[in-house]
Amino acid sequence: MLNWTTKEKIIKNILMLFAFSSILFLTGIIIVLFREGAPIFTKVGISEFLFSSDWYPTYDPPGYGIFNLLSASIVVTIGAMVIAVPFGVASAVHISYILPKKYKNIVKPTIEMLAGVPSVIYGLFGMKILSPFLRGVFGLPTGLTALTAMIMLGIMSLPTIVSLSEDAITAVPKSFRDASLALGANRLETMIRVILPTASSGIVTAIILGMGRAIGETMTVLMVAGGASLFPSNILKPVRPMTATIAAEMGEAPVGSEHYQALFGIAIILFLITLVFNIFADIAQQRFKEKVSGE
Amino acid sequence: MNELKMEVKNLDFYYDDFQALKDVNIPLESNKVTALIGPSGCGKSTFLRTLNRMNDLIEGSRVDGNVLFDGKNIYDQDVDVVELRKRIGMVFQQPNPFPKSVFDNVAYGPRIHGLKDNETLEEIVIGSLKGAALYDEVKDRLDDSALGLSGGQQQRLCIARALAVKPEVLLMDEPASALDPVATAKIEDLIDELKNNYTIVIVTHSMQQAARVSDNTGFFLMGDLVEYDRTDKIFENPDDQRTEDYITGRFG
Amino acid sequence: MENKFTKRKATEKLIFWFLGLMMLSSIAILGIIIFFIFKRGVGVISWEFLISMPMNGMTEGGILPAILGSFYLVTGAILVATPLGVFAAIYMTEYAQKGKLIRIIRIGVSNLSGVPSVVFGLFGLSIFVKYLNFGVSILSGSLTLAIVILPTIIRASEEALMSVPDEYRSSSLALGATKWQTIKHVVLPASIPGILTGCILGVGRVAGETAPIIFTAATFFSMRLPKSVFSEVMALPYNIYALVATGTSPQKQVPIAYGTAVVLLVLVLLINLIAIFMRIKYSNKNAN
Numbered sequence: 079m080l081n082w083t084t085k086e087k088i089i090k091n092i093l094m095l096f097a098f099s100s101i102l103f104l105t106g107i108i109i110v111l112f113r114e115g116a117p118i119f120t121k122v123g124i125s126e127f128l129f130s131s132d133w134y135p136t137y138d139p140p141g142y143g144i145f146n147l148l149s150a151s152i153v154v155t156i157g158a159m160v161i162a163v164p165f166g167v168a169s170a171v172h173i174s175y176i177l178p179k180k181y182k183n184i185v186k187p188t189i190e191m192l193a194g195v196p197s198v199i200y201g202l203f204g205m206k207i208l209s210p211f212l213r214g215v216f217g218l219p220t221g222l223t224a225l226t227a228m229i230m231l232g233i234m235s236l237p238t239i240v241s242l243s244e245d246a247i248t249a250v251p252k253s254f255r256d257a258s259l260a261l262g263a264n265r266l267e268t269m270i271r272v273i274l275p276t277a278s279s280g281i282v283t284a285i286i287l288g289m290g291r292a293i294g295e296t297m298t299v300l301m302v303a304g305g306a307s308l309f310p311s312n313i314l315k316p317v318r319p320m321t322a323t324i325a326a327e328m329g330e331a332p333v334g335s336e337h338y339q340a341l342f343g344i345a346i347i348l349f350l351i352t353l354v355f356n357i358f359a360d361i362a363q364q365r366f367k368e369k370v371s372g373e
Numbered sequence: 374m375n376e377l378k379m380e381v382k383n384l385d386f387y388y389d390d391f392q393a394l395k396d397v398n399i400p401l402e403s404n405k406v407t408a409l410i411g412p413s414g415c416g417k418s419t420f421l422r423t424l425n426r427m428n429d430l431i432e433g434s435r436v437d438g439n440v441l442f443d444g445k446n447i448y449d450q451d452v453d454v455v456e457l458r459k460r461i462g463m464v465f466q467q468p469n470p471f472p473k474s475v476f477d478n479v480a481y482g483p484r485i486h487g488l489k490d491n492e493t494l495e496e497i498v499i500g501s502l503k504g505a506a507l508y509d510e511v512k513d514r515l516d517d518s519a520l521g522l523s524g525g526q527q528q529r530l531c532i533a534r535a536l537a538v539k540p541e542v543l544l545m546d547e548p549a550s551a552l553d554p555v556a557t558a559k560i561e562d563l564i565d566e567l568k569n570n571y572t573i574v575i576v577t578h579s580m581q582q583a584a585r586v587s588d589n590t591g592f593f594l595m596g597d598l599v600e601y602d603r604t605d606k607i608f609e610n611p612d613d614q615r616t617e618d619y620i621t622g623r624f625g
Numbered sequence: 626m627e628n629k630f631t632k633r634k635a636t637e638k639l640i641f642w643f644l645g646l647m648m649l650s651s652i653a654i655l656g657i658i659i660f661f662i663f664k665r666g667v668g669v670i671s672w673e674f675l676i677s678m679p680m681n682g683m684t685e686g687g688i689l690p691a692i693l694g695s696f697y698l699v700t701g702a703i704l705v706a707t708p709l710g711v712f713a714a715i716y717m718t719e720y721a722q723k724g725k726l727i728r729i730i731r732i733g734v735s736n737l738s739g740v741p742s743v744v745f746g747l748f749g750l751s752i753f754v755k756y757l758n759f760g761v762s763i764l765s766g767s768l769t770l771a772i773v774i775l776p777t778i779i780r781a782s783e784e785a786l787m788s789v790p791d792e793y794r795s796s797s798l799a800l801g802a803t804k805w806q807t808i809k810h811v812v813l814p815a816s817i818p819g820i821l822t823g824c825i826l827g828v829g830r831v832a833g834e835t836a837p838i839i840f841t842a843a844t845f846f847s848m849r850l851p852k853s854v855f856s857e858v859m860a861l862p863y864n865i866y867a868l869v870a871t872g873t874s875p876q877k878q879v880p881i882a883y884g885t886a887v888v889l890l891v892l893v894l895l896i897n898l899i900a901i902f903m904r905i906k907y908s909n910k911n912a913n
Contacts (some may be wrong), residue, residue, distance in 0.1 A: 082803050085803075085805070086803055086804055086805055089805045090716075090720050092712075093712050093713075093715055093716035093720060094716050094720070094721075096708075096709055096712035096713045096715075097712075097713040097716035097717055097721070097730050098713075098730065098733075099713055099775065100713065100733040100734045100737045100775060100776065100779065101707050101729065101730060101733035103737060103748075103772050103775070103834055104733050104736055104737050104740075106748065106752065107740060107744065107745075107748045110747070110748050110751045110752060111744070111747070111748075113751075114747075114751055117907045119698065128798050138656075164647070165647055165650065165654075166651070168643075168644045168647035168648065169644075169647055169648035169652075171652045172641075172644040172645050172647065172648040173646055174650060176641050176644060176645065176662075176803065177645075177648075185648070185652070187898075187905070189652070189655075189903075190897070190901055191894055191897045191898055191901060192655045192659075193897075194826075194829045194830065194893050194894065194896070194897040195655075195658075195659070195833070195890065195893065195894070196731060196832070196833025196834070196835070196862050196889060196890075196893060197833070197835065198833065198835045198862040198863075198865045198866050198886075198889075199658070199662060199833070199865070199886055199889065199890055200867075201865075201866065202865055202869060202882060202883070202886050203658045203661060203662060205869055205870075206869065206879065207661050233654055233655065233658065234656070236651055236655065237655070240651065247698045255671060257721070264633055264634070264637055265637060265641075266633075266636065266637035266640055266641070267633075287739075290739050293741070294739075294740070294741025294742065294743070294744070295741070295742075296741065296742055296743040296835070296836040297836055297862075298833045299868070300866075300871070301866065301870055304835065321741060321743045321836075324743050324746075324747065325743055325836055328746075328747070328750070328839075328840055329839070329840065333755060333831065342747060345743070345744050345747050347742070348743075348744060349740065349744055352740060352741055353736060353739070355739065356736050357734060357741040359739075360729060360732070360735060
């Protein structure tokens, strides 16, 4: 029979193992990506891999340059943010600051609920409803274009950005607002001069997280971006972002082949980009906490 | 002086660099009520928590000196904290029943300590509720949530919960400060009743309460035990000028 | 003075009105998407559609295997992720002391939640499908999805545990309970509603995930229901993708895709709605 102190120690150590599971998986992901993907960097060379626009993995000789794919990811993400940020932040401001409480209690949960709509549903809508519409409007040969992907990704990111920005604005202490109103500022001036500056780093966190999600989003871009590995010089032409490339080609790349390695190579780049986004989001979040708590 | 249940000798207590208790010496007599008074932040609650080692839970805290319990220092290496807390019960400032039924709240302690037999359990629960002068009020709703009781009832439930593990000493940290006068009176009557079977140490910010319920009183100021004596002596003829100033309301 | 005052007021009104318009259009856009999916898909749905097998190369029949497949995958993922996440959260809130260790764990959780879903898919392919040789199967897919939702469950459990009042802990310890007894009998029961909410949100998320299962679990067309955890399965989200992106007879298959989308959407929205209501009810209860 164990005495209780030993038993407590054992339990504590077991729980600690569980707590490390996230680190374990994260490390596992990094190891797997590099083990499978790193060989392509030595074969092709990192600069060739990143900056060559020849993505011909099945040709002879093959080309493994992801410049067009990387550019497509970046352009589509920026385009999505151009759509999502104004709508998202404006909505968040309105919900948290202007909307009466009884409406807020309906609107906020509705938006949170919409945040759960699976990406494949957006993909279906973009592919079968938005894309024919855009083809008609612009007279295009195909409606599956960078613009279609931007619009769908932008809409998809909306709930995240609205919800997180709204949290940030609501977290600004009421006393700040009251102090400004008591000095004779009206609600708009208070919002512009006091609330938004205080909430800004929280809103930035929301936007960065939205961007991270957009650049890593797979199914929607796979379905609506058109899939051509062209440089995104015209948003009305099809493109092929990194995530779509991985999802579309992994099925046909033999395990361990150069093509397989190159797809893992893309995943490394993608992983690093989202890692950087995450770190920035964490920093912004930290700043926001300090500002609100006044430390 | 009567038999001593506990005796504190040269006790120092630190939160990191801050010394919260300075060389405290105090005897705690068996079957007596000892009241600890003093302005907020004087160390009286900290002191109370050194008596059942609840302060162990605070990161960066440190204890020097001896707290003798039946002659044995509770800060010795070989002391089992769990066993100690079983023998020295505690009642907190805010009534804090668990979100469980009345019965399960009182049965919690005995169950934790391995009692499974339902009949014995029921006996203990009813005995403890009677001991806390609560049984008649709750006997028909033992299975209802404890959170539905009034504040005063909740506090007596917490006392019953503490009694159920059959402690020898009962520590009370301002047990009536969150209660209305009627509930407070009930708690005070209960304390008077309980001292027949338990040694009681009570922290209170109300001097009237200390005067009403206690046999001995200790006055704390900024981590020092300024004066300790029989309660009537402290309130009628204190030795220390600072005690007199506090009692007469000149500060605090 | 009077004039300036009215101008200030007019500007305020105009801008607030504009913000309101932006908000309404945001909700409207999201609403339109759901509306269109329903409009095109509801007609396809019938009892037959839900409970029969697909036929003729996925051009006719129902989606029973996809519904069941999603159910197996989600159940598996939750069964794995819940204990892992809850125990991790217990360590983080109840045991870990402030300092480097807990910071590192937090960074791990937050970065894991930011990993793109397709990368999880690659990880699952490399570890579960190939290295551990589970093949493309329910097992591989469930394990991959479990990692995807682990951060969600850890965060929700952490929040739930932290909302348990400290008095519960100290009064249990004062009764001579050990730390683990206190957690098991007092802290954990009090945080169950919050943890449950987190798990339900996890279910909603996992049910719609596609990219992590493309290479680890999913198959486009199956004549049989899965026999064991080593069988590959059809799944609702993958079914939608496969029907519209790789289907060979669109006029027959696209309606099935819409029908599947309605089933998935109703499921996910319902699950999220339950979670949100639970959270509102639970937080009100805690506030009182």
